[in-house]
Amino acid sequence: MAQTLQFKAESKRLLDMMINSVYTHKEIFLRELISNASDAIDKLYFISLTDSGVGLNKSDFSIKIDVDNDSRALVITDNGIGMSQEELENNLGVIAGSGSFNFKSENADNADIEIIGQFGVGFYSAFMVSKEVEVRTKAYGSDTAYLWKSSGVDGYTIEACEKDGAGTEIRLSIKDNTDDESYDEFLAQWKIKQLVKKYSDYIRYPIKLDMQKESLKEGTGVDDIPPEYTTSVETQTLNSMIPIWRKNKAELTDEDYNKFYKEKFYDFTEPLKYVHVKTEGTATYDSLLYIPAAAPMDFYSKDYEKGLQLYSSGVMIMAQCADLLPDHFAFIRGLVDSQDLSLNISREMLQHDRQLKIIAKSIEKTVKNELKKMLDNDREKYESFWKAFGLQIKFGVYNSYGANKDSLKDLLMFHSSFDKKLVTLSEYVSRMKEEQSVIYYAAGESVDKVDLLPQTEVVKDKGFEILYLTENVDEFALQMLIEYEGKQFKSVSAADLDIDTPEEKEEFKKLAEENKDLFEEITKALGGKIKSARISEKLKSYPVCLSNDGNISLEMEKTFAMMPNNDKAVKAEKILEINPNHDMFGVLQKLYESDKKKLTDYSKILYTQALMIEGMPIDNPAEFSALVCEVMTSN
Numbered sequence: 001m002a003q004t005l006q007f008k009a010e011s012k013r014l015l016d017m018m019i020n021s022v023y024t025h026k027e028i029f030l031r032e033l034i035s036n037a038s039d040a041i042d043k044l045y046f047i048s049l050t051d052s053g054v055g056l057n058k059s060d061f062s063i064k065i066d067v068d069n070d071s072r073a074l075v076i077t078d079n080g081i082g083m084s085q086e087e088l089e090n091n092l093g094v095i096a097g098s099g100s101f102n103f104k105s106e107n108a109d110n111a112d113i114e115i116i117g118q119f120g121v122g123f124y125s126a127f128m129v130s131k132e133v134e135v136r137t138k139a140y141g142s143d144t145a146y147l148w149k150s151s152g153v154d155g156y157t158i159e160a161c162e163k164d165g166a167g168t169e170i171r172l173s174i175k176d177n178t179d180d181e182s183y184d185e186f187l188a189q190w191k192i193k194q195l196v197k198k199y200s201d202y203i204r205y206p207i208k209l210d211m212q213k214e215s216l217k218e219g220t221g222v223d224d225i226p227p228e229y230t231t232s233v234e235t236q237t238l239n240s241m242i243p244i245w246r247k248n249k250a251e252l253t254d255e256d257y258n259k260f261y262k263e264k265f266y267d268f269t270e271p272l273k274y275v276h277v278k279t280e281g282t283a284t285y286d287s288l289l290y291i292p293a294a295a296p297m298d299f300y301s302k303d304y305e306k307g308l309q310l311y312s313s314g315v316m317i318m319a320q321c322a323d324l325l326p327d328h329f330a331f332i333r334g335l336v337d338s339q340d341l342s343l344n345i346s347r348e349m350l351q352h353d354r355q356l357k358i359i360a361k362s363i364e365k366t367v368k369n370e371l372k373k374m375l376d377n378d379r380e381k382y383e384s385f386w387k388a389f390g391l392q393i394k395f396g397v398y399n400s401y402g403a404n405k406d407s408l409k410d411l412l413m414f415h416s417s418f419d420k421k422l423v424t425l426s427e428y429v430s431r432m433k434e435e436q437s438v439i440y441y442a443a444g445e446s447v448d449k450v451d452l453l454p455q456t457e458v459v460k461d462k463g464f465e466i467l468y469l470t471e472n473v474d475e476f477a478l479q480m481l482i483e484y485e486g487k488q489f490k491s492v493s494a495a496d497l498d499i500d501t502p503e504e505k506e507e508f509k510k511l512a513e514e515n516k517d518l519f520e521e522i523t524k525a526l527g528g529k530i531k532s533a534r535i536s537e538k539l540k541s542y543p544v545c546l547s548n549d550g551n552i553s554l555e556m557e558k559t560f561a562m563m564p565n566n567d568k569a570v571k572a573e574k575i576l577e578i579n580p581n582h583d584m585f586g587v588l589q590k591l592y593e594s595d596k597k598k599l600t601d602y603s604k605i606l607y608t609q610a611l612m613i614e615g616m617p618i619d620n621p622a623e624f625s626a627l628v629c630e631v632m633t634s635n
Contacts, residue, residue, distance in 0.1 A: 005089075006155045026129055026181075030192070031199035032122030033076045033170055035315055037063045038203045040080025040168060044140055047081070054140070062206045065196075065238075067187055072174045074186060079167040082139040088148050088158055092123065092135065127152050129186050130172040140166040193238050202243040202314035211236045243314055245288040245337060249276055261290050265333050269293045272385055275370050283358040285338035289367065292333060295388045299331065306330035308363075311337035324360045328396020328404060329367050331389045336363070371411055375424070383422055386413050394477045402480040409481060414474065415447045417456070417466040425484045431465060438490040441467040443475050443555035445615055454542035454613060455492040461540060462499060466492060472559045479551070492538065495549040495575050500537050511535050511580050518592045522576065525600035526607055529574065529619070533603075536577030543584040546610045548572040554614050561617075576607055598634075601627050 041061045048054035056079070066075040083091060126133050131151060138145035145163035150156035163169070175183045185191045189211055196207050214229045221227030244252065244260050258270045271290040278286050287308075298304045306327070307320030314337065325332055340355050375382040386393075390413060397405045397412065413422040418431065428439060440459050444450035450468040459466055469475055478489045490497070500508065512519075512535045522533040531549055539545055548554050552572045560570040578585055584606070591599040608624045611617070618624055 004155045004157050027186075027195055028199075029125040029129055030076075030186075030195045031315065032125045034063060034196070034200045034203060034207060036123060037076060037078035037080060037168070038205060040078050040082070041205050043081040044079075044166065047140065062208055063203070065192060065207065065209045067189065067192070067209075069187055072176075072187060074172045074174055074192075075169060076172075077167065077169040079165060082142070082166040082168055083135075083137045083146070084139040084142055085144075085146050085158060087139065088135070088137065088146055092148055092150075092156070126170070126172055129174055129183055131175050132173040134171040134173075135168060136161055136163055136171070137168040138163045138166050142166075193236075196238040199316045201239045201316075202241065202246075202311070203239055204241055204314065206237040206241060207239045208235050208237055210234070243286075243311075243337065245276065245286045245335065246314075252276075257288075260288075261333070264335075265290070267292060267333075271333075272381060272388075273370065273374060275366060277363075277366055279362060283338075283355070283362045284340050285336050285359055285362075287334060287336045287363060287366075289332055289334035289363070289370075291370075291385060291389075292331060293384070293388070295331065300391065304330070306332075308332070309335035310341075311335060312341055313337070313339050317341075323356060324363055326360075326364050326396070326404070327399060328392055328408060329364060331392060332363075332367055368407060368411070375411065383413070386422065391471055391473065394471065394473045397477040398473055398480045405481050409484060412477070414441075415468040415470065417451065417460055417468065420447055420451070420468070423467075428465060428467065429485050429487060432487070433463060436464055437487070439467065439484060439487045440464055440490055440492055441469055441475075441478060442492045443469040443553065446470055449615065453492070454540075454545040455497075455538050455547065457540040457542070458538045459492050459497075459499060464499075469555070472555075472562075475553055475555055476559075491548075491553055493545075493547045493554055495547045497538050497547075504537070508535050508537050508580075515589070518589060519578075521592055521596065521599060522578075522588070522603045525603040526576070529607060530576045531573045533576040533578060536579050539577065539579035539582070541579075541582075542613075543579050543582040544606045544610045545577050546614055546616075547575045547577055549575055554616065558616060576603075576610060578606070601631065605631065 041063070044054060044056070045058060045061060048056055061079060064075075064077040066077070067073075068075065133150055135148040136145065137148070145161050146158055147161040148156060148158050174186055175181075177183055189209065192209060193211075196209075200207060210233050213232050213234045215232060217228040217230050219225065244256065257274045257276070261267065261271050261274065262269075270293065272293045273291045275289040276287075277289070289308075296304065305320055305322070306325050307318075307322040308324045309316060310318040310321040310324065321336070324336055336359060338355075338359060371382070371385070374385065393408055393411050397408050410424065410426060413424055415421065416423045416428065418428075425439070432439075442450045442453055442456050444453060447468050447470060450456070450470065456466055469478070475491070482488065515535065519533040519535075523530060526533075530546075536545065538547075546554055550573045552570055554572050554574070557570060557572040578588070588599065588602060591602060605624065605627050608618055611619075
């Protein structure tokens with residue numbers, strides 16, 4: 001009879017923690033046991049390279065999964081190196097004792113060894129789904145096999161047993177269902193197949209499972225003969241074994257990359273671009289990155305989760321590692337596979353170490369360079385990308401107090417008054433007139449509406465190009481940039497547009513002085529709605545417009561007003577500008593002399609018109625309607 005041995009006190013505590021705390025998802029157990037089986041095969045395969053006595057080629061190695069529904073048992077078998085009695089006690093009797101770690105340490109000079117499990121605790125994840133675990137194992141070169149058996153923290157037994165050939169068989173007695181948990185799924189073939197595909201698809205040895213298959217019995221299901229089915233068992237290999245990203249690029253076609261993307265990331269459309277990267281040195285990793293053709297439905301919502309799939313030696317560690325992508329490149333889909341990451345004991349979470357940061361920085365640089373390359377060499381494709389994800393790039397310029405603005409500024413695009421097409425800042429600056437000292441922009445709801453703004457007339461008339469900002473973040477991004485190639489940004493709605501010749505400035509200054517009292521009366525009539533009224537230097541055909549004084553623009557005020565819980569709305573300091581060359585200005589001059597009441601009414605109408613032109617809400621629509629009717633019916 002086998003003697004029951006006790007785990008050490010600290011091991012008992014760790015085992016209890018393993019079962020209840022370390023792993024977030026119970027399904028992880030299968031990944032851990034398959035990874036251990038792969039490690040065991042790696043060790044024997046390594047020996048076989050110099051020892052012909054092993055008698056196995058690489059193609060002879062495999063991992064087998066069997067399901068015994070009658071006894072609620074799941075069995076994972078490998079033909080790897082196996083364990084001696086001493087190794088059983090050291091590796092399974094002392095939790096966190098790792099034979100894989102020792103093996104790798106002893107063969108540190110061999111770069112071909114890719115041992116997955118190095119912490120010695122993954123095996124104990126089996127107790128999350130098992131009421132009892134049996135390990136039947138025979139070490140390579142040994143004549144004796146051993147059976148290790150445990151029900152958890154109560155201890156374990158080891159005794160000699162019978163077993164053909166080297167390797168290990170792990171038999172899990174799956175727990176009974178409870179009110180809160182259903183363990184039946186871990187005995188279902190479809191679930192096992194799904195878990196292997198999800199976590200262990202790229203284990204380098206075949207993972208096999210006997211799958212039941214129903215076939216239509218010959219001669220049935222035709223004419224009036226009812227269909228009859230026969231059940232057979234077919235051994236299937238569940239995993240792909242060789243990941244696409246580890247293949248030579250020369251072996252792969254666009255079709256291979258696009259097919260992998262659609263299958264892996266559940267997208268019906270082909271990606272806009274893919275990037276296959278293999279790096280060695282400071283950051284050693286393989287990666288496959290994709291730029292989708294369109295933004296997912298939830299991309300610009302709080303529900304969207306960024307991140308790349310993270311693999312360690314072909315085993316998936318995280319479905320979405322957010323730390324590998326900056327927010328401004330959150331649209332990237334793909335994966336990273338590295339042997340150099342420091343994993344924690346559950347292999348489920350990643351230590352935030354220097355290596356991860358190096359990889360993330362390298363990926364960010366790769367994505368930025370690929371986007372710039374696309375912009376320079378395939379303008380049509382880049383503009384397609386920009387329509388889908390340009391908002392995210394602009395957000396990246398503004399976010400984190402402009403920390404990434406220098407890296408992203410050359411990727412920015414805006415529509416402009418120059419044929420209303422998308423232009424880069426570099427293209428704008430290259431077309432600037434010699435006497436032009438600033439980059440002009442105008443903000444509004446759409447290109448067509450911005451193009452009709454009164455403030456754009458004189459700027460376009462002087463031949464200066466205007467960037468058209470049509471998204472809420474645009475103006476914030478430009479203010480964060482401050483300048484581009486030494487040229488500062490200036491809104492056409494700014495109070496100090498400074499666009500006139502010295503002669504024009506002198507004429508406007510004279511007019512402003514002559515009508516000083518009129519503008520003070522208009523300011524007073526509007527009762528604090530504006531900072532001041534004044535002569536406009538920027539209007540041609542329109543009678544009035546609004547400009548702003550200070551850093552808060554009219555468009556920013558609209559953006560702030562749309563924010564939730566905006567009890568204290570941020571307001572722009574508005575200036576009502578009046579065109580001295582419009583007939584309305586003469587009317588106002590006469591009213592100032594003859595009818596202050598009517599001047600007040602006209603001032604309110606003009607101010608409301610200016611608000612409407614800007615697409616801003618009217619303070620009092622009923623009052624505006626009444627005033628217009630009164631003016632229309634008066635003599």
